[in-house]
Amino acid sequence: MTPPRRIPPLARGVLDRAAHHRLDPEWLEQAWRKARVFVVDDGHVVVDGDDPPHLVFVDPAAAPEGERFFLGEDDDATVYFAVAADVTAGEGQRRVGIREIGHLLDDRDAGLFITGVALANWHSRHPYSPLSGKITVTGEGGWTRVTEDGEETMWPRTDPAVIMLVHDGVDGPKGRCLLGCNAAWPVLGGVRRYSTLAGFVEPGESAEAAVAREVGEEVGVPISDVRYVASQPWPFPGSLMLGFHALAAPGAPIRVDENEILEARWFGRAEIAAVLDGSSRAFGLPFPTSIAHFLITEWLAGRVR
Secondary structure, eight states: OOOOOOOOOSOOOOOOGGGGGGGOOHHHHHHHTOOOEEBBTTTTTEESSSSSSSEEOOOGGOOSSSSEEEEEEEEOOOEEEESSSOOOOOEEEEEEEEHHHHHTTTTHHHHHHHHHHHHHHHHHHHHHTTTTTBBEEEEEGEEEEETTSSOOOOHHHHHHHEEEEOOOOOOOOGGGEEEEETTTSSBTTTOOOOOEEEOOOTTTTOHHHHHHHHHHHHHHOOOEEEEOOOOOOOTTEEEEEEEEEEEEOSSSSOOOOOTEEEEEEEEEHHHHHHTTTOOSSSSBBOOSHHHHHHHHHHHHHTTOO
């Protein structure tokens, strides 16, 4: 039997987005009164529990004032909304960000969290029309912004970005991957954090071409056999991370772009495994919620085509 396909932590979501309801203000108002509502506060939510943690929902009548986002409904026709507002954790609860908690949430809560944050971030950045400068307000259950005169409508935009694990294609313990330390990352306690290379797709460029260009620009290493793996939303501020694996020769000279990369080098599987299992603190790796962590662990486990 073929094992189920693994996906990145934030690529999960089980709700029907029910987009046809977004154009029905009366339905949305009625649905709000019986909905499950959670608050999004500057990229954070409130959770309770530990194994696993769960989103904390509030009664719609007690929800704080803020922009409402209709996120969809489940198989039982339970409706879910997010509200962008300030929130304080109650007793036995905690206010957390997606980096801390995203990989620990179940599929429903992970999908709700990432979608709510993505919409809240987009709305906060678009109070005015980029075309006319007119003030905009929330429309279609949180999925548009509309000028007050109704003449202009804007929809959420997602910026495609590529993120790639470059490796040598060697199976087993002798295999190596190429990771870089971003120049903007702090070095904590003398320990550098290393991750996969990444960058935005430029206008008129395919994702595969962006992979080759970004690797060339950041570390100067030629690559081949670029293969798509999976994607994951990353709403900071509003990206879709397209994950790839690519091959390169470890003997190729590394020439880093010092404006972006502090250092890049090849790592063996044993080095990576030791950091992930906590037996080594020689360097840091990406946090578990990230697609970078997913790409690295897929390679480590030999699940690379």
